Amino acid sequence: MNQIHRVAIVGGNHGNELTGVYLVKKFQQYPHLIHRGSFETLSLLGNPKAIAARTRYIDTDLNRCFNQDKLSSSKISSYEELRAREIQQILQPENQKSVDTIIDLHTTTANMGLCIILGNWHPFLLKLAADLSAVNPLVKVYIHEQPQGSGFLRSLCDLGFAIEVGAVPQGILNAELFQKTEQLIYSVLDYFEDYNQGKYLPKNNTLTVYKSIGVIDYPRNEVGEIQAMIHPQLQFQDYEPLHPGDPIFLTFTGEEIFYQGNSPVYPIFINEAAYYEKGIAMHISEQQLIKIG
């Protein structure tokens, strides 16, 4: 693979996920923090109007607007669709060099720790993820292969990925997670620098990943209203195995609902606030130990 020439760090793709917002503001005030000798680093606020309004988005979820159909359509009109096109033009300017990678900063109300979300199995990303999890055992790796046109910001380039940090409520800063996320970003940039300079030495040749296999919605009634909550025994248990017969939901009247699958799965994004409206109570994944070439 070629060298990394340009890196983008995006915070506030969702306006109420403050860790990324304030990290990008910090990087814009102190650019030396993200400066490395062998590549250029841009830092960018994703959704300024939503940040000002302290909300995830104004009209529609910006992080579902980055698909080529929408980006090249003449019919888009929502604030986020237009903003997605602006961001694309900044990161992939015509007749100039595009960014090689995008680090998209997110937080979640799920107890996901420091999660690297990859949209594909690119060996460069797997090596990066293995390196980061060797340096910091709190780092987890979630592989969420996006269907074509899913519209995630990170899908703009092969080496794009998200950092998803939690549990933290929308609209607040948790100082401990802020500092851990900041250190993780510096580790990523240092990795790129070592790679460019040919100094990279693998710290790990195996990697545990969680591979997405689907989502589970809340039980709902005929008009779509949820009828149950995440079971207390499952709350905050991201990355832990959920076995057939384990409790998964608790109805408002106190009835337990049990997981009906045939084999254990590893839930992630358990009780993410923004996913209630998307029909997602949790993602489910398989745990895999993979060899890094």
Place this chain on the structure above:
Amino acid sequence: MNQIHRVAIVGGNHGNELTGVYLVKKFQQYPHLIHRGSFETLSLLGNPKAIAARTRYIDTDLNRCFNQDKLSSSKISSYEELRAREIQQILQPENQKSVDTIIDLHTTTANMGLCIILGNWHPFLLKLAADLSAVNPLVKVYIHEQPQGSGFLRSLCDLGFAIEVGAVPQGILNAELFQKTEQLIYSVLDYFEDYNQGKYLPKNNTLTVYKSIGVIDYPRNEVGEIQAMIHPQLQFQDYEPLHPGDPIFLTFTGEEIFYQGNSPVYPIFINEAAYYEKGIAMHISEQQLIKIG
């Protein structure tokens, strides 16, 4: 004091505080749960438009609209000001009996457990609070005397109070806190029933209360942007003493800021998401042990 004749339970005064929203929906579906023989219980969703939009409010904070000036003004126009008047007309209908008390259900991102917030020192409320905290040691009592015209829903009647539960992010349900809040409401209703029937026996003749003495804002720059986060050592430490010299904030560049007061205070509402825009990093209080007559 006279008997309790009518009780109102309000959820979703803030649309993204889901515990109260789904408790009220449950009570509306199963009214026998809040039925008691000696009084009538109404249950009501505070801000239906904000609940539908999964946001705290549409135009302005509904829970600051219940002051007599606004309620009787001919000039109000925002959704919440109009909704406040509707709610007042439901709870205090002309030529009919008003509710005697309002139980206003809230959640917070602060680690406040099960908190009873009183706006005054009415002996009936103090006895209720003493009773609830004797039954459940997780119950805390915060006395936040409102200035005239502060506009809280609970201020509509002398015996109104709030139940503030946390830590829970905006926009999600935590099953454990949902069930604890539900049980607390039943304890309140049972207390009213015993009181009306002359069966009430005090379980406690002393009560620890936290009396509001002010608020502390985040350090901000000249344009009002926050410059620091709640210090990790203070995060989640609601009701614990903060001594002069204890760390209170951590700047984005990692500098510690220490509490400068002359005597210990007891912070509450530490890192509440909705208070960033209100200029409040935390409330501060004094701890007092009071005798119940």
